Amino acid sequence: MRPSMFNVRVPLPERDELFLMNTLTDTQLVVSRDVGALLDRLEAEPGGPDRLSADEREAVAALAEHGFLVRDRETERRALEHYFTGVREDTSELRVTVLTTLQCNFACDYCYQGDHGDYNQHAAKMSLETAERVARWTEAKLDEIGPQAFALTFFGGEPLLNLPVTYYLAERLWAACQARGVKMHVNLITNGLLLTPEVVDRLLPFGLTGVKVTLDGDRETHDRMRPLRGGQGTFDRIIRNVRAVADRCRISIGGNFDASSVDSYPALLDFLRAQDFAGSIAKVAFKPVVRAAEASRPEGFIPLTAVDRHGQPLGATCMTSAGAGSATGACDTCHFADEKMAWLRDETRKRGFSTLDGVHMGPCEIHRRHAHTIGPDGSLYACPGFTGDAALSTGHISGATDALQRRAAARFERLAAWKDCQDCAFIPVCAGGCTTAAHAELGDLDKPSCHKASFEAGVVSLAREAAAAAEPQLVHS
Numbered sequence: 001m002r003p004s005m006f007n008v009r010v011p012l013p014e015r016d017e018l019f020l021m022n023t024l025t026d027t028q029l030v031v032s033r034d035v036g037a038l039l040d041r042l043e044a045e046p047g048g049p050d051r052l053s054a055d056e057r058e059a060v061a062a063l064a065e066h067g068f069l070v071r072d073r074e075t076e077r078r079a080l081e082h083y084f085t086g087v088r089e090d091t092s093e094l095r096v097t098v099l100t101t102l103q104c105n106f107a108c109d110y111c112y113q114g115d116h117g118d119y120n121q122h123a124a125k126m127s128l129e130t131a132e133r134v135a136r137w138t139e140a141k142l143d144e145i146g147p148q149a150f151a152l153t154f155f156g157g158e159p160l161l162n163l164p165v166t167y168y169l170a171e172r173l174w175a176a177c178q179a180r181g182v183k184m185h186v187n188l189i190t191n192g193l194l195l196t197p198e199v200v201d202r203l204l205p206f207g208l209t210g211v212k213v214t215l216d217g218d219r220e221t222h223d224r225m226r227p228l229r230g231g232q233g234t235f236d237r238i239i240r241n242v243r244a245v246a247d248r249c250r251i252s253i254g255g256n257f258d259a260s261s262v263d264s265y266p267a268l269l270d271f272l273r274a275q276d277f278a279g280s281i282a283k284v285a286f287k288p289v290v291r292a293a294e295a296s297r298p299e300g301f302i303p304l305t306a307v308d309r310h311g312q313p314l315g316a317t318c319m320t321s322a323g324a325g326s327a328t329g330a331c332d333t334c335h336f337a338d339e340k341m342a343w344l345r346d347e348t349r350k351r352g353f354s355t356l357d358g359v360h361m362g363p364c365e366i367h368r369r370h371a372h373t374i375g376p377d378g379s380l381y382a383c384p385g386f387t388g389d390a391a392l393s394t395g396h397i398s399g400a401t402d403a404l405q406r407r408a409a410a411r412f413e414r415l416a417a418w419k420d421c422q423d424c425a426f427i428p429v430c431a432g433g434c435t436t437a438a439h440a441e442l443g444d445l446d447k448p449s450c451h452k453a454s455f456e457a458g459v460v461s462l463a464r465e466a467a468a469a470a471e472p473q474l475v476h477s
């Protein structure tokens with residue numbers, strides 16, 4: 001027996017104990033410090049020290065039961081492969097993200113899409129005819145996979161700029177799910193400007209469970225970061241809209257920060273806490289803005305968020321691990337991002353809002369065979385971060401795929417950047433980081449995009465919570 005490579009530990013000096021987590025089995029324990037010493041002995045002597053006391057044998061049995069001790073590395077690596085296969089082949093839920101349009105009514109400073117120049121005149125918008133084909137394609141997937149649940153996410157651009165397609169897909173796929181006994185959830189990711197009770201009421205009967213709205217800092221900062229084309233602020237109108245729908249559905253608040261805006265987030269959190277709808281906010285989570293460098297922007301590619309002041313990209317449409325920070329040093333702000341993400345998580349929790357724990361961040365949907373992103377023209381992508389990058393489209397809902405798409409699909413099928421991560425304890429919850437970020441920052445989607453410091457900070461927060469819990473599970477040796 002030897003300690004698992006997926007053990008992470010945090011000392012709890014005030015309790016003279018250790019917080020122990022195994023990221024593969026997702027078990028968390030608070031143990032006495034002598035258990036830490038016992039693990040060290042077992043690491044030094046993988047066969048097991050000759051003489052274990054009765055108490056130590058009992059502790060070894062408990063640790064082995066929870067995956068903190070394993071037979072050997074080979075067995076554990078096989079278990080890891082098995083775990084990723086399980087994630088990839090999981091059929092319990094079909095997830096489809098539909099970009100109803102790439103048009104946007106905002107002119108965000110950090111986004112080269114949106115209402116800049118003549119972008120909106122040329123940006124693609126899904127037609128009802130394509131939406132009908134998307135519905136047929138999705139129904140065929142439901143029949144092929146037989147999931148228990150179906151998650152439909154509307155995204156863009158600004159998805160509410162194409163309400164006919166949004167309503168059509170929600171209604172038709174709701175009927176398809178009802179007929180098949182599948183539980184359906186609809187999520188809407190919107191900038192909030194066109195969010196009204198009418199939109200929410202129209203979607204609620206068809207499974208709307210969550211609306212995610214972006215606020216990029218306090219009023220002044222948000223209005224600077226996310227203005228309309230004429231420079232008018234959008235904060236007050238978004239807040240009014242959120243207030244108007246908050247008693248109807250779950251609201252999540254997201255935000256994209258950079259060095260110039262991050263310090264305004266505590267003021268935003270204070271503002272949100274003081275609102276009459278604060279109790280309706282289900283989750284708050286912020287991430288660094290990624291501003292793709294000019295040269296690395298494929299036409300139509302959706303950056304989503306972030307880039308730093310040097311113009312280096314840090315992430316993508318969505319992410320579990322933002323930014324670069326790899327040994328190649330593509331981005332020199334990764335420490336800033338990691339530190340600030342941990343700090344913002346703490347600030348968010350302090351104000352009583354639920355947020356990401358910083359550890360359970362993946363594997364993201366790019367590692368799931370039954371998660372699909374569909375662009376406005378019906379093209380398929382491995383995840384929202386690659387939408388619009390035609391060279392990396394993996395197919396089309398029509399079934400007609402060209403050689404380029406087949407090659408891209410095969411690349412994503414083989415994706416396993418974590419294999420370069422050696423014995424990192426966070427592989428099961430990180431999987432090598434955001435593939436879109438690796439592609440944008442490192443020019444290689446097979447390379448890890450590492451934000452280990454952010455995971456380490458997340459474990460420290462989990463440890464603090466465990467220490468504060470009344471009766472944490474305790475193992476003695």
Ligand code: SF4
Nearest residue numbers: 319320364383385435
């Ligand atoms: S690779 Fe994963 S984390 Fe990155 S944009 Fe795609 S789904 Fe999001």
Ligand code: SF4
Nearest residue numbers: 421424430432448450
């Ligand atoms: S990318 Fe970094 S944190 Fe993620 S698994 Fe690899 S080494 Fe670990």
